[in-house]
Amino acid sequence: MQNILYTQDGSATPTFKIRGFFYYWPSLAIPSNHFVDFMAQIKRSVRPLFTILLLTVFAITLSFRIIVHGGFFSSFDLDNNILIQPPVLFNSTLLKYAATDVAEDKSKKEIEQLLEGNFANKGRLRTFATWRRFHHDIKARSSSSIPVMLRSPIFYRYWLDFRRNLNNWARKKRFQADIMNELVRLIKHPIDSHNGLMGSDKKYGSCAVVGNSGILLKKNYGELIDSHEMVIRLNNARTERFEQSVGSKTGVSFVNSNILHLCARREGCFCHPYGVTVPMVMYICQPVHFMDYTICNASHKAPLLITDPRFDLLCARIVKYYSVKRFVEETGKSLEEWGSAHDGSMFHYSSGMQAVMLALGICEKVSIFGFGKLASAKHHYHTNQKAELRLHDYEAEYAFYHDIMENPRAIPFVSDKFKIPPVVIYH
Template sequence: MKRSLRPLFSLLLFIVVAATLTCRVMLRRDSFQLENDKPLVQKPTKSVLNATLLKFAAIDMGEPQLKKEMELLLEGRFEKNGRQRSFLSSDRYPIDIRARSARGMPVQLQSPQFYRLWLDFRRYLQDWSRNRRFQSDIMLDLPNLVKGPIDNFSGAKGVGGKYRTCAVVGNSGILLKTENGELIDSHDVVIRLNNARIGSFERNVGSKTSISFVNSNILHFCARRGGCFCHPYGADVPIVMYICQPKHFLDYTLCNSSHRAPLVVTDPRFDVLCSRITKYYSLKRFVEVTGKDIEGWPSAHDGLNFHYSSGMQAVMLAVGICEKVSIFGFGKSDLAKHHYHTNQKGELMLHDYEAEYDFYHDLVETPQVIPFISGKFKFPPVVMYQ
């Protein structure tokens, strides 16, 4: 009886040993697989940014010159040749023209009316200078800073929140290759740039305009017209404007009272944020494309005067005040005009459009890698049509 149990016992012992070895092999394989999968599970949601590029992007090379210019303006020195010349004429343009009030009447430099304008100008410039600093969470304030005044004008007080859908329409000639006019107009808000003409281009660019986004050079030209006329889309269309030169606050001071719709100057903290982001992408592209050190970047991109484009800041504005953003007319093609509505041949050296296209790509695909923006801000979905 005992001999008959031995084969059975041996068989059971073999089964136990085999099962034990199999379990060990399975555990080791699973452990190896988990180790290999570990980086995928712990993949960071935000890419590692280049600290050197971040540091250089935070340096405003034109800051000393800007401060000196503001000091001269606050002293009343509007021009290199003295304040007795028109305070609306620009160093860039040889045309000298008399300043005019909102009613079209000449403003004498020594008149009480000019003195009131002068006091307002000083206040605007001082406030702008005081607030011109970096603030990573400024995007959170854009609905109150921009949408708030526009809603108050339209009678939508207390609405709050953001616009549901927004279309930002750039000025690239690639717009003429598509017929997205109806699609553009279907958005709740349509933002257009620098008074670009829409007449005869409606099939390509639409006809609706909710916000006119301009740089202050545009208003400077508008200020030369009677009544500071600067609203080709209609007198009830709000204008949002960023300041290119501090002296343009004179134009803003003169024209603000004549605009029925709001004329909103972008917050300088928002300007600084846009400047840093654009410079970071420009530095990054320069290093990657040329293989050179970043010390060579200023000479390649007019370091002192380098600036983001109006389109870039308009897109950033939409990202801050809209729940969904669609972008049209950003990009270029050898077969398309630079601007759909002008005969301009080339690009301005003070902009780096290629770097801005890299930014738009990240905005659509991987917004979490965009630097300088607070983690508290939630990016809306962005679609780019080309």
């Protein structure tokens, strides 16, 4: 809207009203009879400038909307200058399939049988042979039932502890995305207490997770591994004579319950290749292994910690997701065909994968050693084993390790409240 402001000498000065305010140019006072020509000239000169101004405002507005809402680019929190990443879109069908545990019903039935004292079809585990080694007056009525002659108070106490431990574990067996934020309390606090330290919520400054691959024999990582505040080793792989490649320091021995089951056959349930004071963290492969835990826990001088089943379920879902995703992308087959290719009811994450997940939860920085295979290298640096079991999908786990290092937001099922720390993989 335009207006005319008349000066004392009768000349006219053009004014413009923008959002309720009048703007004028006193220096441009002109006679009123020339005002029409003047305004026409002004319009012609202002029009291109006004067009450019409009385009500039439009571009700025569009850019701002893209920044705020994510758009095609990463965005910033304008108040805190914090990088905000757009959400990752996961395939809902794949997520649902990965979250399904085909062995859940079988596992529940087995747990119920064990709690009732029915050990049918568990003879291959030789559990009772293990128990008799510790207490010789136990007599079993049959191979399918619990011993009926409970003449030993020690055995009765073990039996009660076994049922309590198994029952508590089974009750907590549910999915909880933010379980990663509880690992400091569940794992680090007991270890700190054992080491005479106050339980602190502060994580370990640096952690080394040492795998057992034969590729370590081609490296001299020993000194680098030992320089970490916490060193986590897998399944009692020995370090003696391999110190130059794998180091000698051990803060946590991470094992699966099959390892403890083998140890339970030894006198005194000895399972300490790194010394009797090194804490052991174990995940349960089979519920019946709580028998071995009950016996061995009584003799361990260091903490013998069982991983929380909520943590186990998180690891299981992540590994299955990566395995199914890889299967579908590489073969072009349907999701349902994955089970027959990987023996779905027996499919499981490796000890190494869960040890890495554990380190992510209790460490500020994580270094990974001895993960990977080479045709020219031994399968394990400390054994002559030729190949791994089919119940693991190592290629899928390698894809997971790549994502925790390069693209953590691509990892499914982990709560947004948990921040994955920096990870370095040493090949």
